[in-house]
Amino acid sequence: MRKDDPDPEPSLRADPPFRRILIANRGEIAIRVLRTCRDLGMQAVTVFSDIDAGAPWVREADAAVRLGPAPAAQSYLRGDAIVRAALDTGAEAIHPGYGFLSERAAFAAAVASAGLVFVGPPADAIAALGDKLAARRTASAAGVPVVPGSMEPLPADAPSDVDQVVRLADEIGFPLLVKAAAGGGGRGMRRVEDRPELVAALAAGAAEAASAFGDGRVYLERELRPARHIEVQLLGDATGEVVAIGERDCSIQRRHQKLVEEAPAPGLGPDERRTLFELAVKAATAAGLRNAATAEFLRDADGRFWFLEVNARLQVEHGVTELVTGLDLVREQFLLAAGRRLSPEVHAAARAAVRPVRHAIEVRLSAEDPARAFVPVPGTIGHWRMPSGPGVRVDTAIAAGDRVPPDYDPLIAKVMADGEDRQRAIARLARGLAEIEVSGIQTTLPFHLALVRDGHFLGAELSTDFVAEHWDGPVRQAAARADAVVAAARHAAAGRSRSRAPGRWTVSVRKDAADSSAWKDAALAESTDRWPEPPPP
Amino acid sequence: MTTWAVRAARAADDGDDPIEIDIEPGTDSLTSGGPRVTVGESTPATRGRGAIVEIVVDGWRFELEVEEASRARLRAGATADERRHRADAGDELRAIIPGRVVAVSVSAGDRVVVGQPLLVVEAMKMQNELRSPRDGIVVQLAVGPGQTIELGDLLAVIAEATDAP
Numbered sequence: 001m002r003k004d005d006p007d008p009e010p011s012l013r014a015d016p017p018f019r020r021i022l023i024a025n026r027g028e029i030a031i032r033v034l035r036t037c038r039d040l041g042m043q044a045v046t047v048f049s050d051i052d053a054g055a056p057w058v059r060e061a062d063a064a065v066r067l068g069p070a071p072a073a074q075s076y077l078r079g080d081a082i083v084r085a086a087l088d089t090g091a092e093a094i095h096p097g098y099g100f101l102s103e104r105a106a107f108a109a110a111v112a113s114a115g116l117v118f119v120g121p122p123a124d125a126i127a128a129l130g131d132k133l134a135a136r137r138t139a140s141a142a143g144v145p146v147v148p149g150s151m152e153p154l155p156a157d158a159p160s161d162v163d164q165v166v167r168l169a170d171e172i173g174f175p176l177l178v179k180a181a182a183g184g185g186g187r188g189m190r191r192v193e194d195r196p197e198l199v200a201a202l203a204a205g206a207a208e209a210a211s212a213f214g215d216g217r218v219y220l221e222r223e224l225r226p227a228r229h230i231e232v233q234l235l236g237d238a239t240g241e242v243v244a245i246g247e248r249d250c251s252i253q254r255r256h257q258k259l260v261e262e263a264p265a266p267g268l269g270p271d272e273r274r275t276l277f278e279l280a281v282k283a284a285t286a287a288g289l290r291n292a293a294t295a296e297f298l299r300d301a302d303g304r305f306w307f308l309e310v311n312a313r314l315q316v317e318h319g320v321t322e323l324v325t326g327l328d329l330v331r332e333q334f335l336l337a338a339g340r341r342l343s344p345e346v347h348a349a350a351r352a353a354v355r356p357v358r359h360a361i362e363v364r365l366s367a368e369d370p371a372r373a374f375v376p377v378p379g380t381i382g383h384w385r386m387p388s389g390p391g392v393r394v395d396t397a398i399a400a401g402d403r404v405p406p407d408y409d410p411l412i413a414k415v416m417a418d419g420e421d422r423q424r425a426i427a428r429l430a431r432g433l434a435e436i437e438v439s440g441i442q443t444t445l446p447f448h449l450a451l452v453r454d455g456h457f458l459g460a461e462l463s464t465d466f467v468a469e470h471w472d473g474p475v476r477q478a479a480a481r482a483d484a485v486v487a488a489a490r491h492a493a494a495g496r497s498r499s500r501a502p503g504r505w506t507v508s509v510r511k512d513a514a515d516s517s518a519w520k521d522a523a524l525a526e527s528t529d530r531w532p533e534p535p536p537p
Numbered sequence: 538m539t540t541w542a543v544r545a546a547r548a549a550d551d552g553d554d555p556i557e558i559d560i561e562p563g564t565d566s567l568t569s570g571g572p573r574v575t576v577g578e579s580t581p582a583t584r585g586r587g588a589i590v591e592i593v594v595d596g597w598r599f600e601l602e603v604e605e606a607s608r609a610r611l612r613a614g615a616t617a618d619e620r621r622h623r624a625d626a627g628d629e630l631r632a633i634i635p636g637r638v639v640a641v642s643v644s645a646g647d648r649v650v651v652g653q654p655l656l657v658v659e660a661m662k663m664q665n666e667l668r669s670p671r672d673g674i675v676v677q678l679a680v681g682p683g684q685t686i687e688l689g690d691l692l693a694v695i696a697e698a699t700d701a702p
Contacts (some may be wrong), residue, residue, distance in 0.1 A: 371597075382577050382591070438593070439577030445596030480572065480597035485556055487574045488590045490599035493560035506557055507603050 013041040017338035018093045020045060022086040023057070025097030026076060028397045028414060029316075030057035033095045036330040038052070045089045047082060049075035050406050056397050063089050070407045076100045079107040083114045093117035093337055095330070099409065102183070102313040103130050119337040121236075121312040125288045129310045133219050134286065138182065139524055141309045142286035143281045145297060147306040148172055149221035151179055154202060160480035162199060169198055172222050178202055180209030182218035188212060193222065198329035212299040224306060224461045227298040230265045233321045234310075235332055236290045237342045243350035244277035246321050251462040252451075253415075254374045259444065259467070260451065261317035262361040263324045265299075266460035270354045275352065276305055284310055291336050292318075292329060298464075316364070316414070319395060323418040327350040338499035359417035359425040363448040365396075365435070367410040371473035372445040376410040379403075382440030387432035391425070392417050394432075404441060412443065424459065426452055446476060557606045583665075630667065630678070630698075632658065632690045637681045647675045648698060655693055658686065667692065674698050 015271030020043040023033045028045055037044040051070040058064040067075040079101055086094050094111050096102035102120065106126035111118040120126070128232035129135050133153060149172050155161035167496055169176060169192070176200045180188025190201035193225045200216060206535070210216030228251040236242035249265035250258040280295035287310060294315045296308040302397035319330045327349055335343060369373040372468040396413035398404070404412060415436070417429035430452040436445055451457050456470050463469070485507045492507075577591030577598075587604025595648060621679050626627060627661035640657040643649060649669045 197680040383575065390666050434558065434573060436596075437575045438596075439575060439591055439598065442598045443596060447596075449595055474597075481599060482596040483572050483594045484597070484599040484601060486558060487576070487592050487594065488599075488603050489558040491576050491579075491592070491602040492588060492591055500638050507558060507601055 004331060009082075016040045016042045017334045017340070018042055020089070020091045021119075021334070022047070022082070022089065022091035022094045024060075024082045024094050024095065025099070026055070026397075026408065026413070028395045029059075029097035029099075030312075031397045033097060033330055034060060034393055036328055038335070039328070040331060040334060042334075043414055045085070045091050047076070049407075051062065051403075052302045053289075055476070056399070056421060065089065065157045072100065072407065076408075079104065079110055080472065081106075082506070083110055083116065086116055087169050089395050091116070093334070095119040096313065097317055097443055100162060103311070117337050118534040119291065119333050120314075121289055121291050125290065129193065129289070129293070129312045130185055131181055132179065132309050133217070135283075135309055136307070138286050139283040139310075141331050144283045144284045144307045145305065147221045147224060147308060149176070149179075150219045152219070153217035154219060165202065166195060166198060169195065169220055171219055175223045176433055177221045177223050178205035178218050180205060180213060180215070181219060182209060182213035182215035184213075188218060189256060190533060193369070204521055223334075224298045226301050226465055227251075227300050228265070229308075229464055230268075230276065230305070231257075231294045231315075232277060233315075233318070233329070234289065234293050234295060235329075235336065235342060235346055235486070236279060236293070237285065237336055238290060240282050240285065240288075240290075240338055240343065241342055242289055243342060243346060244280050244287050244353060245325055245346060245349040245351040246311060246356060247276060247318055248317055249462055250317060251464050252466045253464055254456075254467050258317065258364065259447070260361065261361065261364050262321040262422070262425075263318055264359065266357045266462065272303065273354045279305055279307065283307055292333050297457050314527060316411070317362055319393060319414060319416050320360040320362045320418075322429075323393065324356050324358045325353070334470055338437075358418055359422045360416060360494050361422075361425050361429050362414055362416040362419075363429070363470065364411055364444070365413040365436070365438075365448070366413055366444045367404045367441050367495050368413055369473075369475035370444050370471070374444065377442045378406040378410070379441035381412075381438065383435040383437055386413060387415065387435035388434070389428075389435075389515065390429040391419055392432040418467045426458065446480070447471060447473070450476060538659045549660070555602075555606075595633075606610050628669070629657070630675070630695065631690045631694055632686045636665070636686060638682055638684045638692075639679065640685060641680070641682055643678065645675055645678045649673060649675060650694060656680070669695055670699055671695060 021037050022045040023030050024047060026048065029349055036043045044061045045065065046057045047065050047067050048055060049067055049070045049537060050060045052058065065083050067078055069075060070101045077100055082094065094116055101107040103126055106345040107121045108118040108120060108126050109123035112123065128138060133151065137151055140146045147211060150168055155163055172378065174192050174195065176190060177190060178190040183189065188205045190205040192198050192201045205218045206216040209218060228249060230247055230249050231245045232244045234242055234244055245267050246263055248261050250261045250264045252260040271528045275296065285293050292314050293312045296311065297305045298308055299305050314329060322329055327345060332343060332346055367377055369377050380400050381398060381400060381404065384398060386396060393416040394413055398412050406409065417425050417432055419428055420427040434450050438445065452469060572595045574577050575593040577593060580589040582588045582604060587602045587609065590600050590601050590603055591603055636658040638656055639659045643655050651668045651669055655667050655669055658667060673695040675693060676696040679691045679693060
């Protein structure tokens, strides 16, 4: 190594971007951010609700601050308490992770006005991008094609305006989606098949948006089907430079929430990728983006890209981009938050992004029942074995015996695999999934195990309709039940074989113990409410 | 916790009726290509039911009740008897498990309400409370503390109260 080309890591450790970070999140993402703090030689302060006392991100931090009772509104959403915790513990910057406060402009502003650094885009950019309608107008004005629909909030109240809304809907074309201007996570979203359903869907969407976000403004978007969900990872610095470092295909979804993500998006050529990156950078630059964000697009059957929104934060699925680019995106976030320029590594990744030489896939292992429309099923983990080995990465905060509480997201682990190409990444993912053992709760594992053997998935036939078209959860569960009956009988017989002669055993299937959970009932109601298709019986 | 490979599925069951399967202990062998089976928590058999075994097959989680078929049939018969008696006269309570009566909390002639504890039967070191299935009068108490009972034995008779309380 030349003398004028020093190894950057030791010098970074000697001069880290910050001395102490507060991580305003829980679960696997709190651990994920904490690990980068350790890599950079920074101290980490974490926060916790009562139900999370003693959790790994609490035990492993340099300091941990209690926020309040389990409900998020009384703990992880208490921006004031989190800012105070940062000040009290001498943290210089706050990393919000994803979810919770990560996209609340008021929180980012409060952090800044307390003299602390918010590790994410500036408050005004979060506000501009968090308002989906404003983001649509900004992107459109910058010359980025947005999904056809309305650009202004709909007048949903006055009866005299109904004709106007119906005319607008006719222009956009059915079926269409009612979406919340303040939206996210599919909330406030309603699918409208045809004109008669429109008014009711508007009212329902507006009411749900008002209760979820305190903002009942809704707009219309044409439903693009079939389509693929493809998003671009962006990084930007204080000079206003924004680069794209790669795209992800996140088409496999349920309830408009992602189940599987991969990078790069299969089947895109360098030219198409370059076009996509230009659109993403244009939209983000126009909104004044800095730090890390993701621009989301739909790709229609004709291969055209349509802007959906920009998420002004680190995404759940950032890991697959890390595996393909070799970057640590949280590290880059910290460097950018400290005011540094985009690093040479980031520029190199941006140049290489058009022709990626690795492939990575992530599946989200969640406490959900894939035989019943992916309804969340909380409970207590019994046995817990996660995979490892070449090309497999697992991000999780769960251990055997842990409770998966009903208060937060049902995501329990992100299982990633990478390789030189998609085929090898899938082979490693299949191997990793086969190593997983979880008892005590139902998880989405059956879906993922079936996915890596599914001809449509292996053939990269990806679409946002994938789950609706190719997943037969109840059928597969019934087949597995037959196996379980035999296995139970064998288990019982093996236990008795020492003392008794061969016998005839009766095996009956009991209702799942989790069936009586109030959380599950509430979640079922919510998921059926949101599920665009009738859930399987 | 053990992981087994199990051979191809039998016909799917879908209901509360138990499925009877012949198992030859010692013939289990690890077969490749079968579903991945993880045996989780097991709870031993208790009064009125068999052992509960948690089985995870290819990620699908089930809780299964397992017991010897002969015993299950006996119990099913006793339960049916009990139901029939209750439907007919609505007043005979019979033992659905063998065991020993360790406590009796009512006397003949007592007025009882539905759900009221009548007596406690100990079986396999577990104490099991028997509650009244209905409102009425205890017209007969067939057992006393310390008495050993067999499956199907008459325990008590509850009749309709003839006068207003």
